[in-house]
Amino acid sequence: MVAKTIAGKTVEVNEEGFMTNPNEWTEDIAVEIAKEEGIPELTADHWKIIHFCRQSAGTSGKAPTLRQITTGTGISTKELFTLFPKGPAKKVARIAGLGKPEGCV
Amino acid sequence: MKKLVILGAGTAGTIVANRFKRVMDLDEWQITLVDPDPIHYYQPGFLFIPFGMYTKKEVIKPKRDYISAPLTLIQSAVEEVDPAQRLVRLANKQTLSYDYLIIATGTDIHPEETPGMAEQEWGKSIHSFYTLETSLKLNQMLHNWEGGRLVVNVVENPIKCPVAPLEFIMLADWHFHKHGKRDRVEIIYATPLSGAFTKPVASRMLGELLERKNILVEPDFMIERVEPDARKIVSYDEREIEYDLLVTIPLNKGAEFIARSGLGNELNYVPVDQYTLRSKAYDNIFVLGDASDAPASKAGATAHFSIDLFTENFLRYVEGHELKPYFDGHANCFIETGFGKGLMIDFNYEQEPLPGRYPLPGIGPLTLLEESEFNHWGKLMFRWMYWHLLLKGMEVPLPSEMSMSGKRLV
Numbered sequence A: 001m002v003a004k005t006i007a008g009k010t011v012e013v014n015e016e017g018f019m020t021n022p023n024e025w026t027e028d029i030a031v032e033i034a035k036e037e038g039i040p041e042l043t044a045d046h047w048k049i050i051h052f053c054r055q056s057a058g059t060s061g062k063a064p065t066l067r068q069i070t071t072g073t074g075i076s077t078k079e080l081f082t083l084f085p086k087g088p089a090k091k092v093a094r095i096a097g098l099g100k101p102e103g104c105v
Numbered sequence B: 001m002k003k004l005v006i007l008g009a010g011t012a013g014t015i016v017a018n019r020f021k022r023v024m025d026l027d028e029w030q031i032t033l034v035d036p037d038p039i040h041y042y043q044p045g046f047l048f049i050p051f052g053m054y055t056k057k058e059v060i061k062p063k064r065d066y067i068s069a070p071l072t073l074i075q076s077a078v079e080e081v082d083p084a085q086r087l088v089r090l091a092n093k094q095t096l097s098y099d100y101l102i103i104a105t106g107t108d109i110h111p112e113e114t115p116g117m118a119e120q121e122w123g124k125s126i127h128s129f130y131t132l133e134t135s136l137k138l139n140q141m142l143h144n145w146e147g148g149r150l151v152v153n154v155v156e157n158p159i160k161c162p163v164a165p166l167e168f169i170m171l172a173d174w175h176f177h178k179h180g181k182r183d184r185v186e187i188i189y190a191t192p193l194s195g196a197f198t199k200p201v202a203s204r205m206l207g208e209l210l211e212r213k214n215i216l217v218e219p220d221f222m223i224e225r226v227e228p229d230a231r232k233i234v235s236y237d238e239r240e241i242e243y244d245l246l247v248t249i250p251l252n253k254g255a256e257f258i259a260r261s262g263l264g265n266e267l268n269y270v271p272v273d274q275y276t277l278r279s280k281a282y283d284n285i286f287v288l289g290d291a292s293d294a295p296a297s298k299a300g301a302t303a304h305f306s307i308d309l310f311t312e313n314f315l316r317y318v319e320g321h322e323l324k325p326y327f328d329g330h331a332n333c334f335i336e337t338g339f340g341k342g343l344m345i346d347f348n349y350e351q352e353p354l355p356g357r358y359p360l361p362g363i364g365p366l367t368l369l370e371e372s373e374f375n376h377w378g379k380l381m382f383r384w385m386y387w388h389l390l391l392k393g394m395e396v397p398l399p400s401e402m403s404m405s406g407k408r409l410v
């Protein structure tokens, strides 16, 4: 684990760049990580998904899988791939300050 | 008389029933199992059938050989569970009442969930090996195949036996070598994961192994559809891979009655406490094997380790004691790597697979994350253990909790 400064705030991240403490997350951090992930601007649809993921993780303790996101938000898998290209579940988890989704063991 | 009903008499249901038969007072407990299929399948054997290494006969036995009085087996499918009334409704119109319920209905493949997959080319240029029927079909196909591009694709995780696709690929590589066709076959592994396997160290080591075998990995590939006539698979981000032969691991889902009964998540797996395997919603329902949402590998070995300590925990629980958080997610898998060799991985909820020796630290004889001939024999020997020890609920000389000794941190 290493400390990293994102959007002026120092937070802990793991070796894959996922934040380890979701409570350290802010919306400004999300904007910065999104840029690192190649998403220059977060639209209302992006935020809807980010907020859903944080809410879902708040109750379950872990980042939701792709299927949980599509079932929970009504946004299609296809659209998710447009909003968060390549591996949306992983990307949105990182942007939302959550751990990597465990969907696969 | 207390009533325990077990739904599903596959690996987990059969093992737990036979454990209970040994330790429970059966004058006080009535144990009933429900399963529509009279055959028990040794599913790990499905991997070997396409290559003619196992026959159909070696992987099936009648369920009745393993479930005998005073256990009762009803041959019918579960239609619905009514947890509030503690009732189970069956397809044969029977209704069973229970004091405690164990759900062990596993997970199954659903090719119809991917557009284009289970249509005109299913069983022709599109195959699987996750059921007896599909693995037998694939055997015929490979027998006559002249070569071309073989694409192996996992539709979505989790799947049961997450290493089986990799093993299939490595066995295929060996098979084509043996038959002098390897130079006419291109092998591609299209996976929704970012690498060969889920956990970092194993993923790296397995990835290198695939590279040495000249197998191409297409990572982060989430399939949207198959175009059966054009013979290509297309991902959500519009990558296309053409194939001559597609071997798919279709979407895995739990049984439909779980959804119908309001007991499941989006893939019909029952949410449980991962350390006790008790349903989160009902304190008299437990879920063993692949049917739960516990973040452990969906594997027979996992089911076996979880049941080892389950029976005693359950018996204490029904006498009014607290459940112990006993299950650590322990899994281990033999991984066939072809050419008469195999490797092994051993891991749990917390600890990813590491290289080393198993089960005796420093000695083995099994090697973790390293190829050896002994591991291959271990896997083949396992079939004997499965039919003769495991299913009958006998002790298998392997520790159920994972141990760190013998493993190397890398």
Ligand SMILES: Cc1cc2nc3c(=O)[nH]c(=O)nc-3n(C[C@H](O)[C@H](O)[C@H](O)COP(=O)(O)OP(=O)(O)OC[C@H]3O[C@@H](n4cnc5c(N)ncnc54)[C@H](O)[C@@H]3O)c2cc1C
Residues within 6 Å of the ligand: B007, B008, B009, B010, B011, B012, B013, B034, B035, B036, B037, B042, B043, B044, B045, B046, B047, B076, B077, B078, B079, B104, B105, B106, B107, B129, B130, B131, B160, B161, B164, B255, B256, B257, B288, B289, B290, B291, B298, B299, B300, B301, B302, B303, B332, B333, B334
């Ligand atoms: C190709 C392949 C290779 C594998 N290799 C390995 C390996 O090397 N090592 C390993 O540990 N594991 C391996 N596995 C996984 C292993 O077989 C499973 O994890 C294990 O069988 C799970 O046990 P279970 O009891 O949960 O489910 P199952 O054994 O699948 O049993 C489920 C039972 O429920 C019944 N059922 C379904 N629906 C209903 C219903 N509505 N009503 C009543 N009954 C129902 C079914 O008929 C079945 O008998 C492999 C699996 C496959 C497919």
